[in-house]
Amino acid sequence: MEVKVLFFGVLAEVTATNCKHYRDVKSTGDLRLRIQDEFPEVSHYSFRISLNNVLIDNDLLLNDGDEVALMPPFAGG
């Protein structure tokens, strides 16, 4: 299975990417660890996670084709 991960705001800058695909990640918690392992600087910033356009607070299982976004605090307007 493969999931698409989007990086926004300062997280796109510190990872130098807007989008990456990850294979064989069981849950959003696993994904978070995988990303923080790959990009240690990410853990210096606060961010929330959305799964398929919905903000989530809990660790959720991932399915093939899911879209996850890492989002720093919003700053529109």
Add this chain to the structure above:
Amino acid sequence: MLTNYLITGPVTTNIISLFLENMGKMKDSGGHSIFIGQVRADEINGKKVKAIEYTAYEGMVKIEADKIKEAILSEFGDTRSVDIVHSTGIVNAGEISLFVLVSSGHRHQAIEACSKAVELIKEKLPVWKKEIFDDNSHEWKQNIKV
């Protein structure tokens, strides 16, 4: 008029004019309230903001902006319509990055609903801004309620 709420670059006076022209077609409205958000040339540590670069999670902006409209129309029963236009990309200081137009039967609800819509936009829309200074350095900014 815009189904995805986002435009690239500043919200121009031409775009705003289109909304103003459209207002006259809503003959059941007696009050329209408008909020215009402009990029401010803040001075931070001796450097002046010359522009803001906005990025947005487009798919989620559509979902969240739809929810904001529904919430406003549900809370303010006299309100007829809510329009939101937000910039992505570069917007220079003095240019407009957010336009909100709320039309209601009467003025009080138009004003209150517009104010509430702006607060929800700031809180709920997945948009980020990078302040670009006159020396081309930059800083990511968070919204602070003043």
